Amino acid sequence: MSTPNIISARFDKAGSHTLAGYKANGGYGTFEKLFRMKPDEVIDEVKKSGLRGRGGAGFPTGMKWSFIPKSTDKPKYLCVNADEGEPGTFKDRLILERDPHALLEGIVICCHAVGIKTAYIYIRGEYDFPLARLDAALKEAYAAGLVGKNIQGSGTDVDIVIHRGAGAYICGDETGLIESLEGKKGQPRPKPPFPAVIGVFGCPTVVNNVETISALPWILHNGADAYAAIGTDKSKGTMLFSISGMVERPGVYESAFGVNLWDFIAQATGGVKDGKKLKAVIPGGSSSAILTADEARNVKLDYESIAAAGSMVGSGAIMVLDEDTCVVKALEVVLRFYAHESCGQCPPCREGTYWLYEIVNRIRTGRGRPEDIDLMLSICPDMLGRTVCVLADSAAIPAASYIKKFRSEFEAYIDKANLPVRTLHPGGVNLEARAL
Amino acid sequence: MPVTLTINGKKVQAADGALVIDVCREMGIEIPHFCYHPGLGPDGNCRMCQVDFVTERGAKLGISCKTTVTEGMVVDTESESAKKARASVEEMLLLNHPLDCPICDKAGECSLQNYYMEHDLQEGRQDFTRFRKEKARDIGPTLILDQERCVLCDRCVRFLRDVAHDEQLYIAGRGHEAYITTFPGQEVTSPYSLNTVDLCPVGALTAKDFRFNSATWFLKNTNSVCTTCARGCSMQVQTKKDQVYRIRPRHNPDVNGYWACDEGRVNYKFVNEKRLVTPFLRRGAEVFKCTTQEAVAELRTLLGFKPAGPADKPATRKAVVVVSATATVEEMFLFRRLASEGLHAPIFVARHIPDGVDDRLLRRADKHPNAKGAELLGIRVLDLQNGGGVADLTNALGPDGVLIAVGFNTHVEALMPVASRAYALVALSGCETALTERAHLVIPGLTFAEKDGLVVNFEGHVQQLRPALDPRGESEWRVADAVIASLHGSHPHEFLAQIRKAISDGVPAFAGIDLNKLGPTGARVQAQPVA
Numbered sequence: 001m002s003t004p005n006i007i008s009a010r011f012d013k014a015g016s017h018t019l020a021g022y023k024a025n026g027g028y029g030t031f032e033k034l035f036r037m038k039p040d041e042v043i044d045e046v047k048k049s050g051l052r053g054r055g056g057a058g059f060p061t062g063m064k065w066s067f068i069p070k071s072t073d074k075p076k077y078l079c080v081n082a083d084e085g086e087p088g089t090f091k092d093r094l095i096l097e098r099d100p101h102a103l104l105e106g107i108v109i110c111c112h113a114v115g116i117k118t119a120y121i122y123i124r125g126e127y128d129f130p131l132a133r134l135d136a137a138l139k140e141a142y143a144a145g146l147v148g149k150n151i152q153g154s155g156t157d158v159d160i161v162i163h164r165g166a167g168a169y170i171c172g173d174e175t176g177l178i179e180s181l182e183g184k185k186g187q188p189r190p191k192p193p194f195p196a197v198i199g200v201f202g203c204p205t206v207v208n209n210v211e212t213i214s215a216l217p218w219i220l221h222n223g224a225d226a227y228a229a230i231g232t233d234k235s236k237g238t239m240l241f242s243i244s245g246m247v248e249r250p251g252v253y254e255s256a257f258g259v260n261l262w263d264f265i266a267q268a269t270g271g272v273k274d275g276k277k278l279k280a281v282i283p284g285g286s287s288s289a290i291l292t293a294d295e296a297r298n299v300k301l302d303y304e305s306i307a308a309a310g311s312m313v314g315s316g317a318i319m320v321l322d323e324d325t326c327v328v329k330a331l332e333v334v335l336r337f338y339a340h341e342s343c344g345q346c347p348p349c350r351e352g353t354y355w356l357y358e359i360v361n362r363i364r365t366g367r368g369r370p371e372d373i374d375l376m377l378s379i380c381p382d383m384l385g386r387t388v389c390v391l392a393d394s395a396a397i398p399a400a401s402y403i404k405k406f407r408s409e410f411e412a413y414i415d416k417a418n419l420p421v422r423t424l425h426p427g428g429v430n431l432e433a434r435a436l
Numbered sequence: 437m438p439v440t441l442t443i444n445g446k447k448v449q450a451a452d453g454a455l456v457i458d459v460c461r462e463m464g465i466e467i468p469h470f471c472y473h474p475g476l477g478p479d480g481n482c483r484m485c486q487v488d489f490v491t492e493r494g495a496k497l498g499i500s501c502k503t504t505v506t507e508g509m510v511v512d513t514e515s516e517s518a519k520k521a522r523a524s525v526e527e528m529l530l531l532n533h534p535l536d537c538p539i540c541d542k543a544g545e546c547s548l549q550n551y552y553m554e555h556d557l558q559e560g561r562q563d564f565t566r567f568r569k570e571k572a573r574d575i576g577p578t579l580i581l582d583q584e585r586c587v588l589c590d591r592c593v594r595f596l597r598d599v600a601h602d603e604q605l606y607i608a609g610r611g612h613e614a615y616i617t618t619f620p621g622q623e624v625t626s627p628y629s630l631n632t633v634d635l636c637p638v639g640a641l642t643a644k645d646f647r648f649n650s651a652t653w654f655l656k657n658t659n660s661v662c663t664t665c666a667r668g669c670s671m672q673v674q675t676k677k678d679q680v681y682r683i684r685p686r687h688n689p690d691v692n693g694y695w696a697c698d699e700g701r702v703n704y705k706f707v708n709e710k711r712l713v714t715p716f717l718r719r720g721a722e723v724f725k726c727t728t729q730e731a732v733a734e735l736r737t738l739l740g741f742k743p744a745g746p747a748d749k750p751a752t753r754k755a756v757v758v759v760s761a762t763a764t765v766e767e768m769f770l771f772r773r774l775a776s777e778g779l780h781a782p783i784f785v786a787r788h789i790p791d792g793v794d795d796r797l798l799r800r801a802d803k804h805p806n807a808k809g810a811e812l813l814g815i816r817v818l819d820l821q822n823g824g825g826v827a828d829l830t831n832a833l834g835p836d837g838v839l840i841a842v843g844f845n846t847h848v849e850a851l852m853p854v855a856s857r858a859y860a861l862v863a864l865s866g867c868e869t870a871l872t873e874r875a876h877l878v879i880p881g882l883t884f885a886e887k888d889g890l891v892v893n894f895e896g897h898v899q900q901l902r903p904a905l906d907p908r909g910e911s912e913w914r915v916a917d918a919v920i921a922s923l924h925g926s927h928p929h930e931f932l933a934q935i936r937k938a939i940s941d942g943v944p945a946f947a948g949i950d951l952n953k954l955g956p957t958g959a960r961v962q963a964q965p966v967a
Binding site: 168170185187190339340341342343344345346347348350351352353354355358359362375382385386387388 | 479480481482483484486497499502520521524525527528529531532561562564567587588606607609610611612613614
């Protein structure tokens, strides 16, 4: 399998985070071409590449840009979402640490295409080291005239501002991010209006994930056709996958879409740790539905196939559960996280996540009742699509899928017999990382 | 451009851009809601107003408060899925709700209670220990906050921020731990703070003034007008037996919108306290109770008329009639008639404007509801806070005149220097004041809560006070009418409607307004040429 390295090409090159290191590997090589192109041509190129948002929703990037009104008196803004909060996801962090200039170059490309003069990078508050690397890279880029006023004499101005979050998962939602960036309490806005019309400071705003933006230099350099040639019909290009859990070598791996999910995981990470049996795979972060071992072995890794299997690619956070991992405990951790991170605006989320957590907690601690499983299943539909943002869904989807696919484990807890043997592996499934 | 849409199978027309929830309300379909309020607009957080939007691709739930109508839209508010969605939100809201309805002031007018009756009425499936928050927290001079009862609809926060422009509450914390609170070390001191109690759909914010005073279902509502300042907000006076318990604003787009100030809401204590109920005469240090007929006879004697029968000669003693600017249009009208036709005495309307300014929302510096009415009737309005106003009154009174003071129920201090110089003081007043303590003749009058009458606010909007309580004294207008009739040897009027008719016919500003058929929101009088 010839995996083209697009995003991760420079990750292990020496000095890749510095301007010199980036330039040595062809960095900022697209500017000459970029500034000769008309903004619409750039948007068309991105549309043609089939690039989709890598933050979780997988929305086509070129189309998102084209929603920005062409004729407006207001300034337009780009918000780069570097809040990377989805449990299990740690790919943007690598980009920020090891290839920050690719992000900056991508930002200039996006700003040129959409006519934006100011871009904000909203970086997760806990990312100290990535922030230091990004900050240093930005200073270098400013000093070299690659960012700022009249870049390389092109007449294009792009100012980039780094804004540090304060540790709320919900600020990774695009409108939650915008509210937080404006200095308010981070809680998502009802849509419509969408950020493309009313975003930061009431102005049209593009919100893109770090990885999405970082793919732009490659696309512009190699052409949209080259990018579109990779992957499947609808899921084009490559994506970074953060693989964690019970595998031999957890880490970030890049893959083209369309490969077999489990083959990719096994090949990249060396398979399940200690030669144990695979129990399940969570393919797209903690908010995605769980896939059983059989499903994981028989599904292709692309947006459509995984959706057909009832889950989602999401932010590419793949979590592997081995035969000893307890699904009930895994669900408890997931629900504790969402109950803690709900912003509290909408009752179905504010109360629903807490309710689900309370129930799974009592099941896990040996206080479960036979009717609890059906109670949880009846709560979940009332949380799906009922709220301002999708946080409630993010709790309800895993809850429903874990129970449906591993009901016997829940029943075992309730029957107080045949309890699954082991607790979460220490340092294993990455779910616990930010919970409470 | 109106658009046509279908709601529950009925075709309706609505203005483009109208909200679905508003259109439904106009049709008589009340969609449950917490965060939406017509005076605040939608916020979209409570998810209670979900209805089904039916398209070719099937029905989809959406919130009716944030959705604007479009051509051909099909709305189903009563579909099973919509009802279930709303019931589910209700259930979620009740999960951590303390259910202390029996001791909650809001019980009976609580949205959470009402929607439970409407949607759910099931045993709770909640069976964990409820999340505790702070109860009965004193958050300022007017409010008590119960964080457990709160549904976090954000209305109070938005009102103080967006309407009162005085941000003093916010939502802290997140998830199920989120709670309404004040900024650290601060209290809610907004002069409009009690609006948050009305806005609160549950019992989270309660008024210190009304707390534990009465169950809401025992209160009788009377539509009336606030007499606290020249704005004249439309109010609802809530009474039980012979006491006023609460005053709340009622919607009047021409005057106060949905709001009222705190001052106006609590300005009813004098109605319940220190009331005068019997006329009395004062002879030196002694006080003699009398009947109204005897009081009228005494008044005639004071002025130099014979005690009864038609007046055969003019008054021998000079008199000045001074009417409070809180009196109604009818009272001013009749006392002017008494002054000009019966006593041949000058009449003034007096007010005392304390230091203060008109604020941006409602409150006026002029704390009298009807100075504009006096102006429209052509009666001179004296400002007693100026030395000039007092001097004019003193000059008119002369060295030994009789001062007839009408309707000064509160704030009489400014009138005292004049009163102390009068040969005799006659007071028509509903309450004990410094004036009645030295008056030679006192006839108990009424307060706004018992009166029927018209007041005109500073913008020229005429509204009707309606009696919320049984009268305890004499209607001022009947007293004036009785004196006029006794001097003329005629019969007094029987109905206030006859007086209103005379005002409509005789006062140009009110021409064309049927004062006997004023609606609940009143009417705007005709613009007057600047005199």
